[in-house]
Amino acid sequence: MKGVLLVNLGSPASTSTKDVRKYLDQFLMDERVIDAPYWLRALLVRGIILNTRPKKSAKAYKKIWWDEGSPLIVLSERLHKKVQEKTEIPVALSMRYGDPSMKTGLQELHDQGVTEVLIVPLYPQHAMATTDTILVLAEQLRKEFFPQMTFTDIPAFYHKKEYIKVLAESIKSSLEGKEWDKILFSYHGIPERHVRKSDITKSHCKPNDSVNFECCKTASPAHEFCYKHQCYETTRQVVAYLGIEPHQHFVSFQSRLAGDPWLQPYTDKMLEKYPNEGVKKLAVVTPAFVSDCLETLEEIAMEGKEEFLKAGGEEFHAIPCINDNNEWVDVLVNWIEA
């Protein structure tokens, strides 16, 4: 029997520093997130980052936490419920980090008699820190606990017409009646090195070309796994759908961690400089995220807005993610039942 495992990133169990540390430890010790040898990763994460970051992140989580819990989890649960209501195929929800774990989700499906699992990573663009790590863990769990199961997956859907339509329409309705000079497409950043590592041709991707991004425009088999190309392609298709002119939009990357160079330009730098360039009314959309989360609700809608207004901006519109939008539910159900 067929079943579906929806997988999102996950959140801490609560906003306590202890729970945030536990979550960040699992997240950042993943070799596809911080891709250093184990000894160096442990030194960086447990010896340095986890000394200060959990307290700072816990404070940020407190600003966005809902009565029902983490926005990312609550919104994923709402999406899950709506999808399940529209299909007879058993659907389980799980998180790559924290709870409900992928093992719990697979166990739930197993208990319902599911043997063929369709894994749906809830990430529009492919990255080793997102899609890859889900598929690798799924395979480990299959070998160890569910050897009778077989897995298939829905690859990155950054360019799928039906997804683009849902995203574009959600931007349109969110900006209805609002004035804006520019739309910033702010994607979660990744280290440039991750782009090079995911390049199956080993020579195509030039992650540090943030001006012309020629590689992203030149057809290559590398694009199947190139996060940078996929971010630009999602943007290209959305602006084409909405009829937005080149001077009315821009792509940038947010949420970088200190250390190696990450994909540029950085969102916070753009927010600081836009008002001086005459961009006074800004809309920001965050298409690397399907569900609103810390990075959209705090980093963009709170911190980003404050930075922009402080720099002389006048209006700031943070566009919600597609979350549990009914059209998105229909698209997922169609993919699942295909």
Ligand SMILES: C=CC1=C(C)c2cc3[nH]c(cc4nc(cc5[nH]c(cc1n2)c(C)c5CCC(=O)O)C(CCC(=O)O)=C4C)c(C)c3C=C
């Ligand atoms: C090396 C570090 C990180 C990489 C690489 C990375 C990639 C990446 N992450 C997301 C989606 C989300 N990340 C979120 C939070 C978050 N991300 C990192 C680090 C890396 N992410 C950290 C340390 C945190 C925790 C918060 C903090 O301390 O600032 C979230 C939000 C989770 C929530 O609970 O709301 C999401 C979602 C993507 C899509 C991605 C690569 C493309």
Ligand SMILES: [Fe+2]
């Ligand atoms: Fe992240």
Ligand SMILES: [Fe+2]
């Ligand atoms: Fe590229």
